[in-house]
Amino acid sequence: MVDDHPLMVEGIRNALLTLPARVTTSCTLIEARAQLNVATFDLVVLDISFRNSVSNGFDLLAQILEATPELGVIMVSMFDGVELQRAAIRAGAKGFVSKMAGRGKLLDAARAVLAGGTWFEDVTKDPARAPTERQRAVLDHLKAGDSQKQIGKAMNLSVRMVQDHLRHARQRAKSRSLHDLLASYLARGWQLLPKVIRSRSAKGRAHPTD
Numbered sequence: 601m602v603d604d605h606p607l608m609v610e611g612i613r614n615a616l617l618t619l620p621a622r623v624t625t626s627c628t629l630i631e632a633r634a635q636l637n638v639a640t641f642d643l644v645v646l647d648i649s650f651r652n653s654v655s656n657g658f659d660l661l662a663q664i665l666e667a668t669p670e671l672g673v674i675m676v677s678m679f680d681g682v683e684l685q686r687a688a689i690r691a692g693a694k695g696f697v698s699k700m701a702g703r704g705k706l707l708d709a710a711r712a713v714l715a716g717g718t719w720f721e722d723v724t725k726d727p728a729r730a731p732t733e734r735q736r737a738v739l740d741h742l743k744a745g746d747s748q749k750q751i752g753k754a755m756n757l758s759v760r761m762v763q764d765h766l767r768h769a770r771q772r773a774k775s776r777s778l779h780d781l782l783a784s785y786l787a788r789g790w791q792l793l794p795k796v797i798r799s800r801s802a803k804g805r806a807h808p809t810d
Contacts, residue, residue, distance in 0.1 A: 679789025
């Protein structure tokens with residue numbers, strides 16, 4: 601179990617112990633990498649968001665599957681989850697569970713993945729689509745407090761192009777205003793989506809560090 605929220609770790613750990621199982625916990629990605637290098641596991645339950653870290657769960661997922669492609673990984677997140685779940689599927693995770701779901705769903709997912717299957721929610725229920733990678737870069741500047749002029753200078757874009765990216769992002773997200781778009785971007789965890797869905801067969805990739 602890899603998560604940086606102590607109460608969440610305790611709750612998920614107690615749930616997994618009912619399988620029954622032996623559960624090892626990590627509160628940082630660095631600690632998790634160290635444990636994965638020295639021990640063998642049947643399942644990894646991996647949070648996506650980590651405070652004070654430049655990496656997130658998708659980075660560790662790519663590293664896990666490069667080293668141990670057969671290892672089942674269930675991603676968990678406090679966010680809404682539809683786009684994050686789609687990204688988890690593409691990245692090779694075997695399951696995705698929202699932290700807002702009940703204990704029963706987590707156990708159902710763990711049993712399914714341990715049995716060699718997968719466990720995901722319905723990913724067709726949300727018509728909103730996450731911004732593209734370029735649009736997300738603009739939104740990252742926006743949430744940092746940059747003006748459209750400053751965003752254009754930082755990204756070597758005209759103000760008109762910045763406005764076009766934001767307009768198209770609003771259309772994808774079904775947002776009526778820039779304020780709604782930014783609120784949705786943060787509330788849905790879209791800022792955590794991986795920039796590139798890495799191939800598990802890719803060689804020589806640079807591993808992000810905390």
